[in-house]
Amino acid sequence: MIDRLETLGYVERFPDPEDRRATVVEITETGRKAMAEARVVIDRGLEETWARHITDEAATVIVDVMRRVLGDHLGEHKSDGG
Numbered sequence: 001m002i003d004r005l006e007t008l009g010y011v012e013r014f015p016d017p018e019d020r021r022a023t024v025v026e027i028t029e030t031g032r033k034a035m036a037e038a039r040v041v042i043d044r045g046l047e048e049t050w051a052r053h054i055t056d057e058a059a060t061v062i063v064d065v066m067r068r069v070l071g072d073h074l075g076e077h078k079s080d081g082g
Contacts, residue, residue, distance in 0.1 A: 010034055 002025055005011045010031035016022035027035070050059065 005031070 002011065002013070006013060008030075009028060011025050011027055014024045014026065016024050054062070
């Protein structure tokens with residue numbers, strides 16, 4: 001898989017400066033652009049799929065909960081009572 005991504009110009013490989021046995025794989029600018037373009041398509045599809053199954057009110061609750069969970073995961077604890 002990495003060979004194909006490298007051939008397409010999405011990643012580059014470098015020797016690991018701290019471990020001669022390892023290789024570091026880094027995303028390139030081309031890879032970042034491809035990810036951003038894919039994200040637009042994926043997000044649109046997810047939004048359309050979710051929209052068929054939930055109300056706007058339910059979506060608001062889900063987004064709120066997901067933000068709080070992410071904030072907790074990132075150490076942004078808030079005591080908002082819920």
